[in-house]
Amino acid sequence: GENVEQHPSTLSVQEGDSAVIKCTYSDSASNYFPWYKQELGKGPQLIIDIRSNVGEKKDQRIAVTLNKTAKHFSLHITETQPEDSAVYFCAAENSGYALNFGKGTSLLVTP
Amino acid sequence: DAGITQSPRHKVTETGTPVTLRCHQTENHRYMYWYRQDPGHGLRLIHYSYGVKDTDKGEVSDGYSVSRSKTEDFLLTLESATSSQTSVYFCAISLAGGNNEQFFGPGTRLTVL
Numbered sequence: 001g002e003n004v005e006q007h008p009s010t011l012s013v014q015e016g017d018s019a020v021i022k023c024t025y026s027d028s029a030s031n032y033f034p035w036y037k038q039e040l041g042k043g044p045q046l047i048i049d050i051r052s053n054v055g056e057k058k059d060q061r062i063a064v065t066l067n068k069t070a071k072h073f074s075l076h077i078t079e080t081q082p083e084d085s086a087v088y089f090c091a092a093e094n095s096g097y098a099l100n101f102g103k104g105t106s107l108l109v110t111p
Numbered sequence: 112d113a114g115i116t117q118s119p120r121h122k123v124t125e126t127g128t129p130v131t132l133r134c135h136q137t138e139n140h141r142y143m144y145w146y147r148q149d150p151g152h153g154l155r156l157i158h159y160s161y162g163v164k165d166t167d168k169g170e171v172s173d174g175y176s177v178s179r180s181k182t183e184d185f186l187l188t189l190e191s192a193t194s195s196q197t198s199v200y201f202c203a204i205s206l207a208g209g210n211n212e213q214f215f216g217p218g219t220r221l222t223v224l
Contacts, residue, residue, distance in 0.1 A: 006153075032210040043201055043215035044154070051210075089153060093210045097161065098144065098169065103153040 004092050006102025014110055019080050021105045023090035024072040032093040033066060033073045037086045038104075044089060048075070080109045114138045115216035117202050123222045130189040132219050134202030136182075142205040143185040144213065145169075145177060147198040154201065160185055161208070192223040 005024045013019050025033075031052040036044035050057045050064045050073065057064050061080075066073040077084055087106050091099040114137035124130050134143060145157040146169075156169030158177040166177050174196060176188045189196055202216040 034212065036215075043217050046212055046214065049212065096210055097142070097167075097208045098156050098159055099213060100156075101154040103151065 004090060004100045004102045006090050006105060008105060009103065010106045010108075012108045012110065013080055015080060015082060017080055019075075019077040019084070019107055019109075021075045021088055021090065021107075022072060023074070023092075023102050024070075025092040025100070026071065027092065027094065027100075028071065029095070030092040032099075033064070034091050034099070035062075035064060035075050036089040036091065036101075038089065039086045047088075077107075080107075082109050082111055085109045115202060115204055115214060117200075117216040117219050119219060120217065121220045123224065124192050125224050126193055127191050130192050130221065130223075132187045132200055132202075132221070134185045134187070134216060136185075136202075136204045138204060138206075138214075139182060140204040140206050140214075141182075142208050142213075143179065144203040144205070145175070145185065145187045146201045146203065147171065147196075148201060148218075149198050157187065157200075192221075194223050197221060197223045 003026050034049035037047045038044040048062050050066050061078045063076040087104045089104050090102040094100045116135045118133045144159040146154045155171045157175050160166045160179040178186045200219045203213045205211050205213045
């Protein structure tokens with residue numbers, strides 16, 4: 001399938017700081033880019049998504065930006081809290097039927 | 112978990128035995144997916160279904176088969192389990208395919224000895 005590269009693989013920030021996770025994709029036909037948060041022992045949970053007709057979307061402390069020309073998109077978490085600690089996955093639409101996922105970023109927010 | 116259940120939640124089996132995992136949804140979503148999650152690999156698509164009796168392969172389908180006889184149920188079968196199939200398996204559903212939200216079940220942890 002098409003590749004989705006995600007960086008960094010681990011990220012440690014102090015409470016209150018911002019966290020940024022970046023992804024690149026290869027399929028120029030992709031038009032849908034969701035982000036998932038996975039807590040230990042649970043399934044991934046959709047936290048925000050963006051479609052190719054917009055460049056940025058925000059939901060409280062979480063925002064996602066998309067640059068279709070460069071084929072990259074990013075997740076921004078502001079004012080991080082310990083409960084934001086989790087593994088985050090980006091994904092890109094694959095031919096209209098499925099998603100290709102990045103390998104995940106383990107975020108640790110220290111008090 | 113958006114009306115998605117998986118059973119069993121944990122299973123230990125031996126190499127060479129058949130195993131069937133079940134995914135059940137109450138959302139009446141058309142698309143259903145099976146993923147496996149392994150350290151260092153993220154989530155990889157095994158098979159998916161776009162309707163009753165309509166299924167197709169994902170990127171890691173070897174050694175797996177699926178069936179969907181009802182909208183609400185999607186079964187994943189390992190015909191003859193191998194140790195390389197030790198993994199956490201997630202089911203997901205989507206109303207209308209890859210360009211729509213996917214919602215995940217709680218997962219099944221499978222260990223093949």
